[in-house]
Amino acid sequence: MRAIIIGAGIAGLAAALRLSQIGWDSLIIERAPTRRSGGYGVTFGGIGYDAAERMGILPALLQRAFITEELVYHKPNGERRFSLSRESIAATMGPRSMNILRGDIESVLYERVRDTAEIRFGTTITAVDQDDRAVRVTLSDGGIEHADLLVGADGLHSTTRALVFGPEEDYLLDLEHMVAVYMLDQRPDAIAPGTTGTLSSRGRTVAVISVGDDRNVAFFGYRTKAGTGIRAGGPEKVLPQVYGDLGWVIPETLAGMARADSVYFDTISQVVAPTWSRGRVVLLGDAAWCVTLFAGYGSALAVSGADRLSTELERHGGDIGSALAAWETALRPEVDKKQKLGRRVKGVYAPANPLLLWLTQLPLRLAGLPPVRRYMTRRFIKG
Ligand SMILES: Cc1cc2nc3c(=O)[nH]c(=O)nc-3n(C[C@H](O)[C@H](O)[C@H](O)COP(=O)(O)OP(=O)(O)OC[C@H]3O[C@@H](n4cnc5c(N)ncnc54)[C@H](O)[C@@H]3O)c2cc1C
Known part of the structure; x- marks a missing residue:
């Protein structure tokens, strides 16, 4: 055959x-x-x-597979909001997952x-x-x-x-978001090796993921109206427009796009x-x-x-x-x-409303607490 x-x-x-x-x-x-x-x-x-x-x-x-030592959530000005340790991340993922x-x-x-x-x-x-x-x-x-x-x-x-x-x-089915992803040739100094730094602000999320072997991923996801995302232009034009007001590692991460081998940029559609x-x-x-x-x-x-x-x-x-x-x-x-x-x-991803953002991050904040982490680990082990 x-x-x-x-x-x-x-x-x-x-x-x-x-x-x-x-x-x-x-x-x-x-x-x-x-x-x-x-x-x-x-x-x-x-x-x-x-x-x-x-x-x-x-x-x-x-x-x-790579292990994330720490997942740090930042405020738009770059200050740390809260973080999850390696053990808490593992507890949210379950044992048969990488x-x-x-x-x-x-x-x-x-x-x-x-x-x-x-x-x-x-x-x-x-x-x-x-x-x-x-x-x-x-x-x-x-x-x-x-x-x-x-x-x-x-x-x-x-x-x-x-x-x-x-x-x-x-x-x-257009889920009214755009995503851009590329490999960075340099890890921003503010991202420690083996960690992920992320922030969400007014309908936009960005993350820099250090995956080891000196490989780093830049991730951008943001809300758009259905059908408008791709028509707005390519990532070199659109990402600076959407993220240009944010500080932290974002300017150097955007600058790294010009040196990337390729950029994945598309609507988020089912x-x-x-x-x-x-x-x-x-x-x-x-x-x-x-x-x-x-x-x-x-x-x-x-x-x-x-x-x-x-x-x-x-x-x-x-x-x-x-x-x-x-x-x-x-x-x-x-x-x-x-x-x-x-x-x-889709409805709760990078919400524009700060209160909703706080609420959507609440489960992650809780996952960082040792008793919750222990509970989740036990739950996965029980299946
Ligand atoms: C940013 C992001 C994060 C994700 N996170 C996760 C996650 O955490 N967990 C998870 O499980 N999944 C995740 N996914 C989804 C996952 O990556 C995809 O579902 C998976 O890679 C799909 O693989 P595929 O082979 O079906 O399609 P693709 O990866 O799109 O592969 C299609 C292949 O076909 C080729 N091709 C296209 N058109 C033609 C053509 N006309 N002729 C010949 N070849 C062609 C392409 O070049 C490509 O090689 C994520 C996706 C994205 C974009």
């Missing part, structure tokens, strides 16, 4: 790895000219952690699939058609490929989804699709169900989704339709739950 996978992100690479474990061949098509690296820090846990263990990549992921760079999850997967799957960089999909026996994919390099299954793992703005399911505007497959074409990861960073679970769903997809394909033999239906039925409740969480968090 053969799959064509569009996208070499976490979902696409995890699908290729898991498919190889059930004896399938994969061809991965990636639009970027080379592998992406770095990215941003994600919390990887839950069903993703379980799937990673089953797939045999957990030790490699744990090796690359902090890791998105790019490091991809690297671990890439190392495992590079010898078993063909990866074609700098290439994209331009057309799809299918019948009972196969799916036929036309590529931007002029190639035509046939397979038993086409996996659209090409992210939030999936071309596979647009070609097979319909235009993006039918599927994207993908809401009534079905994730059409015949021999299936969407996976953000392309199918992007839950957004508000839910903080997209990488876990991408790995678990890939794991369960192969499990169902193996269980149903050559019956692709039944496998995809069983897979979607099993996974959808988890996705729905996380999408609902993402929409709830």
